[in-house]
Amino acid sequence: MSYRLTWDSLAPAPYESAWSVFLKVLSANYMSMPELEELIQREPAQRRVPRNHLDSGWIDFDRYASLLGVASERLKEGFLDQLEITPINPTRQIRPGIRQCPRCCKLGYHCVLFDLSIIKECPWHRCKLTESCTHCSFLRTLNPFTQVIAWWSGERICPICGTSLDRFINAPRLNAIDETLKYTIIGYCKEVSVRPVPSSALVGVSSK
Ligand SMILES: [Zn+2]
Numbered sequence: 001m002s003y004r005l006t007w008d009s010l011a012p013a014p015y016e017s018a019w020s021v022f023l024k025v026l027s028a029n030y031m032s033m034p035e036l037e038e039l040i041q042r043e044p045a046q047r048r049v050p051r052n053h054l055d056s057g058w059i060d061f062d063r064y065a066s067l068l069g070v071a072s073e074r075l076k077e078g079f080l081d082q083l084e085i086t087p088i089n090p091t092r093q094i095r096p097g098i099r100q101c102p103r104c105c106k107l108g109y110h111c112v113l114f115d116l117s118i119i120k121e122c123p124w125h126r127c128k129l130t131e132s133c134t135h136c137s138f139l140r141t142l143n144p145f146t147q148v149i150a151w152w153s154g155e156r157i158c159p160i161c162g163t164s165l166d167r168f169i170n171a172p173r174l175n176a177i178d179e180t181l182k183y184t185i186i187g188y189c190k191e192v193s194v195r196p197v198p199s200s201a202l203v204g205v206s207s208k
């Protein structure tokens, strides 16, 4: 019998970012990022070198996909390096901040293309993306157990940017994108992912 994680085969949505999928996996299975890493990594991380979770080089996709019971291609869509949109140098620690479309965020959807600085607004909602938040991108600390609960709304929020993460953490549905929006997203993302984008177009790329 093969071991499976709790997951909904309707998820992820098309081009849903790795960040978004990770948060949902952690939440649905009540696990931390280091625990998930143990399950899906190709090999153990080198000590003292922080892993960049949003670059897919460390992931065994066959394993990750079988644990969730979905095709690996659907998980790969959430990583810019898999889409070959930009080369990511794996020796550097790249920590893109997370920007949200407020309307996608309410649907518990974060698109992989929001990590590209050339994308200033949500292509389907036409909402300006929020300022980039590096705290939000840090999956080792941003997990279901460490969220601040806002006293005014009871929602789980990022303590730095204040974004509500309730639709990613303890999401009522793991994929709340309807059919119309689904095909809009696929059409747009397919077109962008065949156009080359300079690596300088990544948001908040930093190395140390
Ligand atoms: Zn949107």
Ligand SMILES: [Zn+2]
Binding pocket: 133, 134, 135, 136, 158, 159, 160, 161, 162, 163
């Ligand atoms: Zn934040």
